[in-house]
Amino acid sequence: MSKLTEDEIQKKLLRFPEWHYQDNAIHAEFEFDNFKDCFSAMSRIAFDCETLNHHPNWSNTYNVLNISLTTHDAGGVTHKDFKLAEAIDAIVIPEEDA
Structure with missing residues (x-):
């Protein structure tokens, strides 16, 4: 899995308002x-x-709960991190809204 560029990461983060990019x-x-x-x-x-x-x-x-996601094998953020962030949001966000 290849590392995403910072522009790709920022674009994907538009769908993940709880998340931010910092320190790879x-x-x-x-x-x-x-x-x-x-x-x-x-x-x-x-x-x-x-x-x-x-x-x-x-x-x-x-x-x-503090969570940081990065793909160590790729040396940065990949699609795999966003897939896990999506799964985490599906678990956590409904609880916050309850």
Whole structure:
């Protein structure tokens, strides 16, 4: 999988308002009502990560989940990162709106 140019990344980010590009990766921060909801979302995301064979750099502090996506083998952001970001948004964003 080939690395996307910065212009390609910025164009794709128009469909991902929660995400931004910085330091050769796309990043998002999601806030939940509590730790349990945050950890639950992380558990559900983990299943998609395994399915896509692509794993984020992520951390959580209490109710906040920080995620960074980059394709290490390609040396930057690829279509694979956006595919995982789409799967993450499908899990996380409906919970935020609830």
